[in-house]
Amino acid sequence: xxxxxxKNLTLEIETTNGWVKALDKVNIxxxxxxxSALVGESGSGKSLIxxxxxxxxxxxxxxxxxxxxxxxxxxxSMSEKARRKxxxxxxSVFFQNAPDAFDPTATLGEQLRESVPDKMLDKxxxxxxxQQRDALIIKYLHKVGIKNHRQCMxxxxxxxxxxxxxxxxxxxxxxxxxxxxxxxDPTMGMEITNKVQILxxxxxxxxxxxxxxxxxxxxxxxxxxMATDMTVLYCGQTVESGKMAQLRNKPLxxxxxALLNSAPSFRKDLPPKAPLSSLSGTIPTLQHLPIxxxxxxRCPRAQKECVKTPSPKKLQNRSYSCHFPLNRSIE
Amino acid sequence: MSSLLEVKxxxxxxxxxxxxxxxxxxxxxxxxxxxxQSGETMAIIGDNGSGKSTVAKLLVGAAMPDSGSIILNGExxxxxxxxQRCLKIRMVFQHSQSSLNPGLTLGALxxxxxxxxxxxxxxxxxxxxxxxxxxxGLMAEHAHFYAHMLSEGQxxxxxxxxxxxxxxxxxxxDEPFAALDPSVRSQTVxxxxxxxxxxxxxxxxxxxNLGIVRHISDRILVMRHGxxxxxxxxxxxxxxxxxxxxxxxxxxxxxxxxx
Numbered sequence: 001x002x003x004x005x006x007k008n009l010t011l012e013i014e015t016t017n018g019w020v021k022a023l024d025k026v027n028i029x030x031x032x033x034x035x036s037a038l039v040g041e042s043g044s045g046k047s048l049i050x051x052x053x054x055x056x057x058x059x060x061x062x063x064x065x066x067x068x069x070x071x072x073x074x075x076x077s078m079s080e081k082a083r084r085k086x087x088x089x090x091x092s093v094f095f096q097n098a099p100d101a102f103d104p105t106a107t108l109g110e111q112l113r114e115s116v117p118d119k120m121l122d123k124x125x126x127x128x129x130x131q132q133r134d135a136l137i138i139k140y141l142h143k144v145g146i147k148n149h150r151q152c153m154x155x156x157x158x159x160x161x162x163x164x165x166x167x168x169x170x171x172x173x174x175x176x177x178x179x180x181x182x183x184x185d186p187t188m189g190m191e192i193t194n195k196v197q198i199l200x201x202x203x204x205x206x207x208x209x210x211x212x213x214x215x216x217x218x219x220x221x222x223x224x225x226m227a228t229d230m231t232v233l234y235c236g237q238t239v240e241s242g243k244m245a246q247l248r249n250k251p252l253x254x255x256x257x258a259l260l261n262s263a264p265s266f267r268k269d270l271p272p273k274a275p276l277s278s279l280s281g282t283i284p285t286l287q288h289l290p291i292x293x294x295x296x297x298r299c300p301r302a303q304k305e306c307v308k309t310p311s312p313k314k315l316q317n318r319s320y321s322c323h324f325p326l327n328r329s330i331e
Numbered sequence: 332m333s334s335l336l337e338v339k340x341x342x343x344x345x346x347x348x349x350x351x352x353x354x355x356x357x358x359x360x361x362x363x364x365x366x367x368q369s370g371e372t373m374a375i376i377g378d379n380g381s382g383k384s385t386v387a388k389l390l391v392g393a394a395m396p397d398s399g400s401i402i403l404n405g406e407x408x409x410x411x412x413x414x415q416r417c418l419k420i421r422m423v424f425q426h427s428q429s430s431l432n433p434g435l436t437l438g439a440l441x442x443x444x445x446x447x448x449x450x451x452x453x454x455x456x457x458x459x460x461x462x463x464x465x466x467x468g469l470m471a472e473h474a475h476f477y478a479h480m481l482s483e484g485q486x487x488x489x490x491x492x493x494x495x496x497x498x499x500x501x502x503x504x505d506e507p508f509a510a511l512d513p514s515v516r517s518q519t520v521x522x523x524x525x526x527x528x529x530x531x532x533x534x535x536x537x538x539x540n541l542g543i544v545r546h547i548s549d550r551i552l553v554m555r556h557g558x559x560x561x562x563x564x565x566x567x568x569x570x571x572x573x574x575x576x577x578x579x580x581x582x583x584x585x586x587x588x589x590x
Contacts, residue, residue, distance in 0.1 A: 041512035041513060041514060041515075042512050161379055161380070162379075163379060189509060190539070191378055191379060191539055192539065192541060192580055192583045192584055192587070193579055193580060193583045195587075196583040196586060196587065218512060218513055220513070221542065221587050222587065224587070225586070225587055258514055259513055259514065261517070262513035262514055262516060262517040263513065263542055270546065272545075272546060272547070272565070273524050273528075273546070275521045275524065275525070276517040276520055276546070277517070278514055278515075278517030278518045278521065279514045280518075282483070282484050282485065282515055283482070283514075283515075285482075
């Protein structure tokens with residue numbers, strides 16, 4: 001059974017030019033104990049998906065989905081109170097851009113204490129609670145690799161380096177022992193040794209505590225190593241999803257191929273300073289989305305049919321949405 | 332052949348400021364030495380707070396060194412002489428978004444360095460601006476645009492154009508690719524490599540992304556705690572790292588890129 005199952009999620013946002021589909025029929029599913037990657041560039045709607053799952057979107061935006069369930073319970077028809085409780089108890093979110101996501105007027109320690117749920121404290125006298133909380137927080141701070149916990153807890157978010165902030169954010173997400181961690185670019189801008197440390201920690205938690213992780217990033221180098229499944233997004237459309245290894249070896253969608261090519265680390269045969277293959281143009285803004293397949297204007301293989309939105313096609317256990325896929329010979 | 336840029340015993344000591352983690356010791360950059368040939372790319376890698384950005388600042392003259400000298404083409408750069416330096420060494424900043432003045436059109440933005448540093452008349456300047464914009468893959472009409480009308484990748488191109496417009500010999504870039512998306516990042520990497528091949532400028536850049544460092548740099552400087560701990564050819568450093576810290580970096584990178 002799926003832990004999280006989202007089918008045909010469409011999110012419409014009101015702009016000056018009327019309603020725009022910021023997410024267009026996105027499918028995500030996550031089994032218990034699985035690490036799934038959601039890959040996409042900025043503006044592809046990754047963060048909107050996170051906010052839709054935890055229910056942190058403005059009410060006037062239109063959310064429609066064929067199915068959006070958490071352990072079989074429908075998230076969309078749930079009362080707000082029940083949904084909040086569920087989100088608090090069972091999910092944790094690592095927000096993108098950690099230094100901005102913290103409250104600048106409270107110390108990191110205060111904010112960490114807030115994220116420890118009451119039920120995790122032993123039944124002691126009320127004056128022992130603070131100590132219990134702190135012990136728990138310190139344990140997690142050490143886990144994520146912060147040695148100097150006292151200084152860190154007394155600091156305000158702007159006083160510590162960005163990567164320390166990111167680690168504190170991770171600690172605060174993990175301290176409530178969630179079943180699902182939604183990590184929105186947890187290693188952004190991190191130096192590589194720190195990055196490896198964080199990725200190891202997440203992998204270990206996944207193995208020992210059966211933590212499911214929805215890992216959102218555009219850093220294929222980080223994702224490629226830990227995730228089992230991958231979903232590639234472009235401008236709010238799912239372009240391809242399937243097993244990580246398959247997607248990396250034989251991408252079907254031109255966009256997946258372009259993303260893989262953009263990471264020179266994956267290509268051993270590339271001579272130094274050779275031009276990297278890249279898509280021309282840039283990511284369209286929400287106000288100027290092309291019709292049909294949204295990659296159309298940038299796609300090297302685009303033809304006349306691409307003005308119609310391609311419907312997702314299944315191939316073995318992966319799906320892709322493209323009229324003219326690459327590597328078709330694997331059928 | 333003498334080298335394009337020669338840095339001798341450059342050192343710097345930051346005035347002590349009571350920030351959180353550096354309350355007792357102020358930052359100190361130990362004397363560093365390196366040379367750069369024309370048409371060569373050098374990458375500086377290292378931890379946060381290792382002094383990478385300080386080196387960049389010292390090179391472009393945004394900070395005053397305590398000792399040492401920077402020699403470009405046999406000519407010593409005077410520490411306070413910004414006018415002499417900004418013709419030869421130019422900088423590209425990490426966030427093109429915040430380094431472009433939102434109140435100016437790109438034409439006016441690119442006009443400024445020309446006005447301040449050259450004797451060209453208005454007509455000539457306009458021609459140079461249009462040429463430079465075309466050179467970085469934009470159109471001449473973009474001179475009438477404002478920064479907010481451009482996408483992230485285009486802004487980075489403008490930042491490169493601003494660095495190129497005075498025909499510098501060295502370009503220093505502080506994390507030029509960090510804020511860009513993968514597909515746009517490849518475009519920028521291609522642009523810089525191509526410009527370097529065409530114009531033969533020396534290029535010094537700071538990056539966390541070892542994949543790109545390995546791809547475009549000829550030489551690498553590894554820094555830690557204000558010291559250069561290892562320097563050498565990209566090939567050598569990636570295959571036979573000597574210092575423990577470099578080993579850690581390279582192994583971490585390899586463990587990710589393997590499989």
